[in-house]
Amino acid sequence: MKKNRILSMILILVMAVSFVGCSTTDQEVKGENNPGVGQETKQDPNKQGNENNPYPEYVLEVTDETVTFMSSEGEITVTKKPKKVAILMNSYLDLWYMAGGEAIARIDGTSNIPDAAMDIVQLGKMNAISVEQLVALEPDLVIMSTSISSQMDMIPILKDNGIEYMPMSGNIAPYQAFQKNLYLFTQILDRQDIFYNEVAKITAEVDQIRNKVKDADKPTAVILFASTSKVQAELANSLTGEMADLLGVVNIVPEVPIDGTNKIDFSMEKLVEADPDYVLITTMGDVDKCKERIEQDVISNDAWASLTAVQEGRVYYLPKELFMYRPNADYPKAFTELGKIVYPEVFAGE
Structure with a gap:
């Protein structure tokens, strides 16, 4: 690839500090423990309660009737086996169904929607929920995202109406969050068997993919996040950044000392260095408009053409369904697709 790898690595270490300017911060669970990726989960799936709990600092207590977990709002207790559930983020909707649950309402959209949930009530866009419609459905439980302030603003209304709610976090280290949240959901639904069976299969497949590249030369990469309004650089704890990191890819902005941050402002100067x-x-929103933003903010810069990745054709737009929306059960597919890009010699012929 490039001969001067040592100089490149020195520059990356310098950039870990100098890239930091303004940042994008997502609310995350405070003080929770993040067990290692692919953590051993060979406990007895028929047992319940804390003695068999792989995430004791996240799922705090499991009784015959309730489950208590630690959220960004503090300890939250919900009743097991809710009958009427509204889910305000489609990646959590997909995970809830994966855990054996069903829902009566969701937000608009077609991505991350299980077939069985296609025709349930739609409550509007994720940042513009119809609160009146939601309350009128009289749900037993509302599952919401801590990263969307308008959803968090609903909490007093839900409390006033006696509706249980779950503020969920998953934007930081999403692969780890996927495992923890699936465990939480299966505890609520009394489907521990699904957690131990499904997580074991998914993590085993991911580990096989990681093992294929463990002896390969580790490439460097920048992960650009493009919306219709801005371009940022993703860190190693973002959705794509975490997968790249687990595959041994060296992110040129691996970490910053700001809790809850998974993106920072883009710098062409540091990218060229x-x-x-x-x-x-990765793109969020209309892909063509995101590409226009990339063209305007990045490609139009004369320095862009000097990049080795540009000159050698190693610039890739990643598919949304695997690298913007949380892939959940499709994590092995996402890791494989990323592996084919950054380790073409390892995945040749697949």
Whole structure:
């Protein structure tokens, strides 16, 4: 690839500090323990309660009737086996169904929607929920996202109407969060068997993919996040950043000392200094308009053409369904697709 790898790595270490300017912060669970990725889960799936709990600092207590977990709002207790559930983030909707649950309402959209949930009530966009419609449904439980302030603003209304709610976090280290949240959901639904069976299969497949590249030369990459309004650089704890990190890819902005941050402002100067092997681009919103933003903010800069990744054709737009929306059960597919891009010699012929 590039011969001067040592100089490149020195530049990356310098950039870990100098890249930091303004940042994008998502609310996350405070003080919770993040067990290692692919943590051993070979406990007895028929047991319940804390003695068999792989995430004791997240799922705090399980009784015959309730489950208590630690959220960004503090300890939350919900009743097991709710009958009427509204879910205000489709990645959690997908995970809830994966855990054996069903829902009566969701937000608009077609991604991360299980077939069985296609025709349930739609409550509007994720940041513009019809609160009146939601309350009128008289749900037993509302599952919401801590990263969307308008959803968090509903909490007093839900409390006033005696509706249980779950503020969920998953934007930081999403692969780990996927495992923890699936465990939480299966505890609420009394389907521990699903957790131990499904997580074991998914993590085993991911580990096989990771093992394929463990002896390969580790490439460097920048992961650009493009919306219709801005371009940022993703960190190693974002959705794509975490998967790249687990595959051994060296992110040119691996971490910053700001809790809850998974993106920082983009700098062409620092990008040119590091000259990564790959440029990976994720998009949120209309893809064509996101590409226009990339063209305007990035490609139009004369320095763009000097990048090795550009000159050697290693710039990739990543598919939303795997790298913007949480892939959940499709994590092995996402890891494979990323592996094919950054380790083409390892995955040749697949």
